[in-house]
Amino acid sequence: MKRLVLIFLFFFSGSTLLLNGQQLQNSPKYPQDMLPAQAFEGSVKLQEITLPQSLKEIGSHAFRGYTQLKQIIITPGNPTRFNIDAFPDQEGLTLYVPTEEMRLALNAMFHFSKTKIEIGKPLALLPTQNEGTLSVSTRENILSLLPNSVGEMHIFDPQGQLLYQTKASANTALEITLPQGVYFVSFNNRITKVSL
Structure with a gap:
């Protein structure tokens, strides 16, 4: 209750x-x-x-x-x-x-x-045969994200402000331009800390 x-x-x-x-x-x-x-x-x-x-x-x-x-x-x-x-x-x-x-x-x-x-990075609770993996790379002010499965993606600033959200497609790269700083990327309930 x-x-x-x-x-x-x-x-x-x-x-x-x-x-x-x-x-x-x-x-x-x-x-x-x-x-x-x-x-x-x-x-x-x-x-x-x-x-x-x-x-x-x-x-x-x-x-x-x-x-x-x-x-x-x-x-x-x-x-x-x-x-x-x-x-x-x-x-x-x-x-x-x-x-x-x-x-x-x-x-x-x-x-x-x-x-x-x-x-920063919570791990999956159960084995998922590599589903829900997100490859992250950065260059200058660009955050490049490549998910290997479909899922919800959110990007937050250090204060918890939602900056970006989308439904990601498998093997479809996303590039987001952001100012230099620290960000938290959430993909399928996994959080990754990223610095630009």
């Missing part, structure tokens, strides 16, 4: 929530910037979650009891406050964060012995 309530709250928050690879988008403008305490406690089937950009706080034990949870993706710009035991310390769980500073802060706060914290 808590999961349905939370999905409902995010549905009206104007943010995006990914649950098990399914993207839930929304548009009304209700402020919802907190994942409440024990929000998904005991949801044993949840495998991955991408936290929406609007999220600013994660409540205590929000993810407790997730025996199959493999990855939590924290997008640029969120959150700024983590309550006690916001994340579980369990084998096989990886937190993907946008910056080295956030990685260091989470390590200092939670002292994980089992949960891993990585920057």
Whole structure:
């Protein structure tokens, strides 16, 4: 029941929530910037979650009891406050964060012995025989992307602002001109950090 309530709250928050690879988008403008305490406690089937950009706080034990949870993706710009035991310390769980500073802060706060914290590139949860691979190359102010399968592609700046989105075709190159800087490219729920 808590999961349905939370999905409902995010549905009206104007943010995006990914649950098990399914993207839930929304548009009304209700402020919802907190994942409440024990929000998904005991949801044993949840495998991955991408936290929406609007999220600013994660409540205590929000993810407790997730025996199959493999990855939590924290997008640029969120959150700024983590309550006690916001994340579980369990084998096989990886937190993907946008910056080295956030990685260091989470390590200092939670002292994980089992949960891993990585920057930028989440790996697939299940083997996919090389599906969903994205080749990335850069030159001057051009970002060249070559996906090997069909999928959704998004490009974000470090603040989490969506700069570009498209449905990519397999083996069709995309070239995007961007100013010098750091960007996050999301393709089929995998995030890659790119510097121009």
